[in-house]
Amino acid sequence: MPGHNNVDNIFSMPNYIRARFEGGYYFFTVVTYQRIKLFGTELARRCLREAIEKTQSRRPFETIAFCLLFDHLHYIWKLPEDDTDYSKRWSSIKGQFSKEYLKLSGQRKRVSPSRARKGEVCIWQRRFWEHQIRDENDLQRHVDYVHYNPVKHGFVQHVEEWPWSTYHKYVKEGFYGRVNDFEQITNTSTEGFGE
Numbered sequence: 001m002p003g004h005n006n007v008d009n010i011f012s013m014p015n016y017i018r019a020r021f022e023g024g025y026y027f028f029t030v031v032t033y034q035r036i037k038l039f040g041t042e043l044a045r046r047c048l049r050e051a052i053e054k055t056q057s058r059r060p061f062e063t064i065a066f067c068l069l070f071d072h073l074h075y076i077w078k079l080p081e082d083d084t085d086y087s088k089r090w091s092s093i094k095g096q097f098s099k100e101y102l103k104l105s106g107q108r109k110r111v112s113p114s115r116a117r118k119g120e121v122c123i124w125q126r127r128f129w130e131h132q133i134r135d136e137n138d139l140q141r142h143v144d145y146v147h148y149n150p151v152k153h154g155f156v157q158h159v160e161e162w163p164w165s166t167y168h169k170y171v172k173e174g175f176y177g178r179v180n181d182f183e184q185i186t187n188t189s190t191e192g193f194g195e
């Protein structure tokens with residue numbers, strides 16, 4: 001599928017499978033401003049990838065699971081014990097993305113009056129859903145939620161058809177072996193996940 005390798009390559013192999021649960025795991029849901037379907041284009045996906053990489057190089061975090069939808073994303077991070085400031089990381093990712101994307105797409109900035117005062121552009125919703133993962137079961141539940149999300153939102157019928165997710169890495173590592181692995185979460189509501 002187009003874009004598959006590009007997006008897939010940037011994320012490190014999820015070592016959650018081998019790792020003992022030891023805290024510092026966070027789940028995020030981040031949505032675009034007015035639910036604009038930004039990530040339908042390769043350009044937007046590339047800008048996001050670069051914004052994530054730039055941010056990671058300055059303030060490291062480990063990608064545990066990721067799924068990019070057209071108007072939002074779900075992301076599980078493992079943060080270093082001595083620096084769990086995810087807000088700074090998100091504002092860096094959002095800021096880098098907005099700057100680059102507006103420049104390269106040639107789009108004019110959309111700025112609402114309240115945002116203009118703060119020097120913000122209308123690309124992202126200001127708030128995001130954040131949840132600190134409690135234990136290994138909670139982590140498992142969130143990882144599955146992230147990977148199942150394109151089916152949940154009705155974009156594809158089967159999880160493996162969605163290219164922009166770490167699901168494929170998990171399959172390679174033998175984490176998902178059976179088609180019905182997702183049966184248990186088919187009816188999970190979005191309550192508690194933000195989107």
Ligand code: NI
Pocket residue numbers: 069072074149153195
């Ligand atoms: Ni979602």
